[in-house]
Amino acid sequence: MTIAAERGAPRGSTAQRMRDLVAASRRRSLRLLGSPDRAQPAVDAAEADLDRRRAGHPLAPVYDVLHTLLVQPATATGLIVAITDAAGRLVWVEGDDATLRRAEGMAFVPGADWSERTVGTCAPGTALETGDAVQVAGREHFAPAAQAWSCSAVPVRRPGSGELLGVIDVTGGTDAIGPHTIPLLRAAAAAATTELHVRALAQGSGSIRSALNGHASGEARAPARLHLRLLGRDRAELAASNGARIELTPRHSEIMLLLATHPSGLSGPELAAELYRDDGNAVTLRAEVTRLRAALTRLDPGIRLASQPYRLNAELGTDADDVLRSIDRGAHRRALRDYAGAPLPGSEAPGVEAIRARTTTTLREAVLGHGNAEAVIALLERPGHADDIEANLLALRLLPPRSPRRAAIIARLDALGA
Incomplete structure (x- = not known):
């Protein structure tokens, strides 16, 4: 009772x-x-x-x-x-x-x-x-x-x-x-x-x-590095240098990706514009940030998410960054191996859509420009790229005439009406 x-x-x-x-x-x-x-x-x-x-x-x-x-x-x-x-x-x-x-x-x-x-x-x-x-x-x-x-x-x-x-x-x-x-x-x-x-x-x-x-005597120890795994998944995994890992909600995944892309920080209106298609809601955004701060504390008490602007006190990298760095070094095979799909593929946040387009376009252009048949075929096998007509046609041109892999590509092009 x-x-x-x-x-x-x-x-x-x-x-x-x-x-x-x-x-x-x-x-x-x-x-x-x-x-x-x-x-x-x-x-x-x-x-x-x-x-x-x-x-x-x-x-x-x-x-x-x-x-x-x-x-x-x-x-x-x-x-x-x-x-x-x-x-x-x-x-x-x-x-x-x-x-x-x-x-x-x-x-x-x-x-x-x-x-x-x-x-x-x-x-x-x-x-x-x-x-x-x-x-x-x-x-x-x-x-x-x-x-x-x-x-x-x-x-x-x-x-x-x-x-x-x-x-x-x-x-x-x-x-x-x-x-x-x-x-x-x-x-x-x-x-x-x-x-x-x-x-x-x-x-x-x-x-x-x-x-x-009194006030707290200073910032808690900042972790050396955070890493965000978000390729091909809508709920990112965040790992800290202390070995702890947590799975984030879709919205927190979006916020962390945007913070990783803007390490110097985002103001409240800037973050809202990157997250919401309309003008957003300051109270809703602040509530999301409060919940995200709690999740970060559970991961590592030393992590701080400051405001004005919103920014982390720790270095934050992503697996999307890892792929882009491999491309910059000309390591296309490594980039394709690590590419598990587009960043947060289900997200409709404007800022995430822009990051997703930049990531997938950079990978595609690098692979097609490299002109290697194995790399092009590997790209076609990655999520979201199988129906790329230009990439399929390039693979046909690069493969030897008697390659057994040509049949599957021709069938796919027929299905696409190309």
Whole structure:
């Protein structure tokens, strides 16, 4: 039974206290907003502002602790974890990819204001307003868009003064309001603030307050190199120099290919133009980048994807680059051996289409210009090239008159009407 269902809990119990918190929040929400229809989170779409909030958040130096204790388990159970600033704006939102995409529908995304004054009763906003742990189940949410969700949140306080620094929230289905969720969130918050204290002592300051106000002391170690395998596949494989590998989603594969092609970086509008056929959506793009950052962290904690412009702190190569370098060296056989198909063949992103056309055209022109029968036939055997009439005709001209391979080429040309 969830806490939301425990209406018969005795007075003074944890369940009853939370129900009292929610009831008081509903009354505040009605006074503040009047109608649930007015409960709409405001989203700050400026990536630079979000980066500043993250860099300046008191928990930024120990975010890796929270990621290990909360984000990784939440991802495995279909939940998402959010951390707000002291004003109720979501600073980090990470977890299960499918749940993150669903949460975009209610604007539960980085940069969104989920304070009570904006969306009414919800775990993040109510925890901030009351300074207490809270669980909100389904229709207890004031905003209609949030009533299909359940959430738990605990405040994080500055040691000594007790000042609220933000809240840590878990959102999803009924698992998000299980009996162990609040204790887990409290333990994670305690671990994070304790780690801040330990780091401050290790640095010789001994000041919890300065540690909580501090920033990370520097960029984490950047991996020597990343390599992206995307030829002939729509879900690229990304490998790090530490030996770890992950398979990316199609959209993340597109973003990584574009970043590899533009190592100096792309602005938000530039990246959106390369990804979307229309003008794109800043919030959607930012949510995709947030999920990609989480995937990169799982691959290697030293990888950073900066913004303004978007760029990686690691060298990123691709198997498409490897093929083009082989062509530049005149190593056509190696290029053909390594060419498993066009880059991200199913992608319709404008920037990817341009890269794909450049890669396939460069390979084709190099092989046809080389004038070697074996190379031309090898090209025809690669995905997407069998119906190349010019290449088939060239192969016929280059093959000896009595070659047994001529029959298959003639049959193919007949089928193509050439």
